[in-house]
Amino acid sequence: MIELYHWEPVSHSARVLICLQEIGVDYKSHYVDLLEFEQFAKEFMAVNPFAQVPVLKVNDVILTESSLINEYLAETYPDAGLAATDSLGWYGTIIWSKYIDYNLSSSLATLGCLKYLAPMLNERDSGELKDAINAIPVAERQPGWQMAADNAYGDEQVGHAERKTELAINRMEGILADSDWLVGDSYSIADIDTFAMIVSLQDVASEIVNRDAAPNTFEWLDRIADRPAVKAALATNTKHETGKAFVPGPEHSRWG
Numbered sequence: 001m002i003e004l005y006h007w008e009p010v011s012h013s014a015r016v017l018i019c020l021q022e023i024g025v026d027y028k029s030h031y032v033d034l035l036e037f038e039q040f041a042k043e044f045m046a047v048n049p050f051a052q053v054p055v056l057k058v059n060d061v062i063l064t065e066s067s068l069i070n071e072y073l074a075e076t077y078p079d080a081g082l083a084a085t086d087s088l089g090w091y092g093t094i095i096w097s098k099y100i101d102y103n104l105s106s107s108l109a110t111l112g113c114l115k116y117l118a119p120m121l122n123e124r125d126s127g128e129l130k131d132a133i134n135a136i137p138v139a140e141r142q143p144g145w146q147m148a149a150d151n152a153y154g155d156e157q158v159g160h161a162e163r164k165t166e167l168a169i170n171r172m173e174g175i176l177a178d179s180d181w182l183v184g185d186s187y188s189i190a191d192i193d194t195f196a197m198i199v200s201l202q203d204v205a206s207e208i209v210n211r212d213a214a215p216n217t218f219e220w221l222d223r224i225a226d227r228p229a230v231k232a233a234l235a236t237n238t239k240h241e242t243g244k245a246f247v248p249g250p251e252h253s254r255w256g
Helices: 011-023 066-076 087-122 126-134 139-150 155-176 189-204 215-225 228-234 251-255
Strands: 002-006 028-031 055-058 061-064
Touching (some): 055 066, 066 189, 189 215
């Protein structure tokens, strides 16, 4: 039995939701509302003590980290054609996933929280919000929430996020000038993992991620967005508009 603990179809949760739709495997959905701090509830932290989604539970085995979950799914269900069939192909997939995680995860978190989360938190009762942040049991996560509550994103931090986004887009433009896909000659988890980031960055970093600046990337976005599995995954939003729901993650403590 497969169970997925996830939030809205954005960023890391979107990666696994898309992959599961592409594979066509049945799974039980557990919605974790990150804006209501459900990731810090005892019940969820018994599943993942690091208080992060997505989490894939296969029978009694717990899998975390979205890119690694998708590697597991692609290799477990080879008929879906999402995995490399040779060792060099896997090497390219893993290298690309690491590059995207290091350069886009923290950038998307910063820019998404700046545009959507900070104004949302500004509308909450400040005392209740302060109590909720102070009660977060994972100490490294409190500063990120406090930064969003204070809307304290400085020019240097935002500029760093934008620079890393531009570097990634320029690299993608070069690859996609000669190929329809990011790794190898077919659609794969490398494309899924990256799409889940870029589809939101085109909104929160529109001066960098737009059709004029990145025509090859947008043709690639269109190809993926038109896939039935991707449409189905992105339509699974529960409480918030797809692509406009963000929370601080652990990315800055990992990669800056």
